[in-house]
Amino acid sequence: MEIPERDGDGYLANMNSWTPEIGRAMAQADGFELDEVKWNHILKAREFYEEEQTVPPIRKFAKFLDEDQKELFKIWMTGPMKPITKYGGLPKPTGCV
Secondary structure, eight states: OOOOOBOTTSOBSSGGGOOHHHHHHHHHHTTOOOOHHHHHHHHHHHHHHHHHSSOOOHHHHHHHHTOOHHHHHHHHTSOTHHHHHHHTTOOOOOSOO
16 A cells, blocks of 8 residues: 655645555554554544544543543553554644653
């Protein structure tokens, strides 16, 4: 699969180019493994974005998921919002990630 143009941080240049297949291909190209739990987080972040028209800060996103924020960090092994938004075709987070 050909991945659409990405910026220097690996985000899609045009977020409207995103499809689930492209999101998975981007993660694979970056050597980032997406299991079903992580994929569900990505889809939930897209759902939040569609409702609120903004990328949620981690605290708000954890509450939206009804999950512990620390658990999200354990699952993602990094600041979770950056890979969630990147592979979800969403804008870069602006707050603490």
